[in-house]
Amino acid sequence: MRGGTAAQAAQADIEELQRLMVGYQKADREAAAQLVERVSPMLLRFLAGPLQTRAYAEDMLQECWLRIHRSRHTYRPGTPVLPWLFAIARYTRIDAYRRRRQIDANELAVEDVSASRPVEATLPDRVDTDLWRLVGQLPPSQQEVVQMLKISGLSLEEVARATGSTVGAVKQKAHRAYQKLRELLNLDREARKGA
Amino acid sequence: MTCREVNEYLDRSSPSDQASLPQMLGKHLENCECCRGLWELLARRPCPRQVPQQVRSRIEHELLGSLEPVAPLPKTGRLALGFVLIFGGLSALFVGLLAAPEAPGVNSFPFFAVAVVASAVGLLLSLALSREMAPGEKRYVSPTAAHSSALLGLFAAVALVFPWRIDERFLAESWHCFRAGFLMSLPAAGLALLLLRRGAVLSPEAVGAGTGLLAGLVGVLSLHFSCTILTAPHIVLGHVMIPVAGVLIGYAAGRLMPVRWSAGSAAGPATPSETR
Numbered sequence: 045m046r047g048g049t050a051a052q053a054a055q056a057d058i059e060e061l062q063r064l065m066v067g068y069q070k071a072d073r074e075a076a077a078q079l080v081e082r083v084s085p086m087l088l089r090f091l092a093g094p095l096q097t098r099a100y101a102e103d104m105l106q107e108c109w110l111r112i113h114r115s116r117h118t119y120r121p122g123t124p125v126l127p128w129l130f131a132i133a134r135y136t137r138i139d140a141y142r143r144r145r146q147i148d149a150n151e152l153a154v155e156d157v158s159a160s161r162p163v164e165a166t167l168p169d170r171v172d173t174d175l176w177r178l179v180g181q182l183p184p185s186q187q188e189v190v191q192m193l194k195i196s197g198l199s200l201e202e203v204a205r206a207t208g209s210t211v212g213a214v215k216q217k218a219h220r221a222y223q224k225l226r227e228l229l230n231l232d233r234e235a236r237k238g239a
Numbered sequence: 240m241t242c243r244e245v246n247e248y249l250d251r252s253s254p255s256d257q258a259s260l261p262q263m264l265g266k267h268l269e270n271c272e273c274c275r276g277l278w279e280l281l282a283r284r285p286c287p288r289q290v291p292q293q294v295r296s297r298i299e300h301e302l303l304g305s306l307e308p309v310a311p312l313p314k315t316g317r318l319a320l321g322f323v324l325i326f327g328g329l330s331a332l333f334v335g336l337l338a339a340p341e342a343p344g345v346n347s348f349p350f351f352a353v354a355v356v357a358s359a360v361g362l363l364l365s366l367a368l369s370r371e372m373a374p375g376e377k378r379y380v381s382p383t384a385a386h387s388s389a390l391l392g393l394f395a396a397v398a399l400v401f402p403w404r405i406d407e408r409f410l411a412e413s414w415h416c417f418r419a420g421f422l423m424s425l426p427a428a429g430l431a432l433l434l435l436r437r438g439a440v441l442s443p444e445a446v447g448a449g450t451g452l453l454a455g456l457v458g459v460l461s462l463h464f465s466c467t468i469l470t471a472p473h474i475v476l477g478h479v480m481i482p483v484a485g486v487l488i489g490y491a492a493g494r495l496m497p498v499r500w501s502a503g504s505a506a507g508p509a510t511p512s513e514t515r
Contacts, residue, residue, distance in 0.1 A: 068306075069308065069309050069311060070308050071306045071307050071308040071309075073303050073306060076299070076302055076303060076306060077299055077303070080295060080298055080299055080302065081295065084290040084295060084298070085289060085290055088290055102290070102291070102294050105290065105294065105298070106294065106297060106298055106301070109298045109301070109302060110301065111439075113301070113302050113305070114439070115374065115438075115439030116309055117309035117310060117311055117312055118311075118312045118372065118373040118374060118438050118439045119311065119312075119373070120311055120312060120314070120373060121311060123375070124375070127374075127375035128373075128374050128375035129375075130375070131374035131375040131441060132374050132439075132441070135441050135442075174280060174283070175280055175281075175283050178280065194249075194281050200250055200251075204377075204378070205375045205376065205377055205378075206375055208376075208378055208381075208441070208442065209378060209381060210378060210379065210380070210381070213381075215250055218246070218249070218250060219243075219246045219250075222245075222246050222249060222277060223246075225277055225280065226242075226273040226274070226276065226277050229273065229276040229277060229280065230273060230276075233272075233276070
């Protein structure tokens with residue numbers, strides 16, 4: 045469990061974000077700049093996920109901020125900021141994936157490339173940790189929940205709001221993801237032993 | 240402690256935030272290799288990625304360049320009231336214009352049962368649509384579940400309370416009602432879309448289906464007060480199929496919509512390359 049001080053700090057963080065968001069709605073330039081500075085690293089980490097290149101993730105981050113800017117009036121003062129931001133970021137990522145898939149499919153059709161480029165070549169600067177590698181093997185919906193819950197540090201309630209689902213559904217996805225991660229870790233261990 | 244309880248524990252806290260573990264959990268992690276591996280994996284939360292100064296400046300330039308005060312979206316209740324007014328107002332208008340007081344069974348239980356179910360679905364749907372207008376709103380039920388149970392409820396109400404009897408002109412009469420009800424639902428769809436444009440629609444498919452359902456219910460209620468054929472097959476095919484068609488058309492329209500954003504710009508967001 046989080047200690048009292050940690051909980052207080054988290055609460056202060058939430059209130060600060062709400063204050064900045066309200067300032068942003070009122071066209072306070074200082075608040076807008078601070079919000080960009082505070083939230084961008086978190087959004088970039090989420091948008092990058094386990095598979096994207098840094099340059100591509102940065103493109104998505106800019107698009108995400110444009111969408112945030114255009115829909116800033118839909119934030120309701122007093123409500124949590126992170127689920128609102130992550131809901132927009134989530135759809136930015138979904139749209140970017142779709143667009144990229146279409147582009148890739150067209151390129152392959154035009155060039156008639158029999159074997160596509162190796163994945164590594166498109167991901168030169170990804171953070172290649174065990175965590176990303178294993179999370180990358182989960183189904184997309186579980187990947188998303190684990191990313192928000194365990195990597196971005198959102199609560200169950202916040203993830204449910206951001207993904208437009210219920211707390212029960214998020215819990216179910218998270219538990220399935222934990223189980224799958226345990227299995228993947230076991231396979232890893234066995235492979236290491238075999239080697 | 241079991242592995243399942245470790246999952247429950249992970250729901251409430253992150254390994255990376257733990258200074259000290261509760262005794263039971265520590266003991267379980269000592270004995271269970273799987274949970275220990277998972278715990279250690281999740282404790283390695285990667286640091287937030289640093290955003291290059293150049294990217295941040297570009298974002299700030301874009302945002303601050305067009306920064307103007309905006310009024311926050313009205314509360315969910317007020318938006319829901321808007322949808323209720325569209326639904327109720329148009330239904331009342333069509334009922335007033337077309338109602339047939341001499342219609343058989345207008346004061347009967349079956350008649351009221353279906354009217355109550357359709358109205359209740361319309362009210363709940365108004366609330367659901369108003370929640371779709373702001374990202375990150377709390378949801379109690381998924382749109383798919385909500386739309387399917389609404390339609391099933393309507394089917395069940397009709398199937399249970401009206402007699403199953405097929406007349407000679409069943410198909411022709413049903414088609415006539417369907418066409419009239421569908422036309423009556425179009426203004427409701429148009430007005431609901433105008434209201435939806437005030438928000439940010441993240442899931443056009445769900446919003447399209449919901450709007451189609453709400454608009455279709457206007458057709459159902461209007462026909463319910465004006466149609467004199469009170470048999471289950473006719474009502475299912477000629478009346479209840481209107482919201483079904485509304486859901487399908489709305490879903491397809493949402494899916495084909497090239498842009499997720501109704502807020503701010505009809506053209507949708509510019510791509511990052513356009514902003515450079």
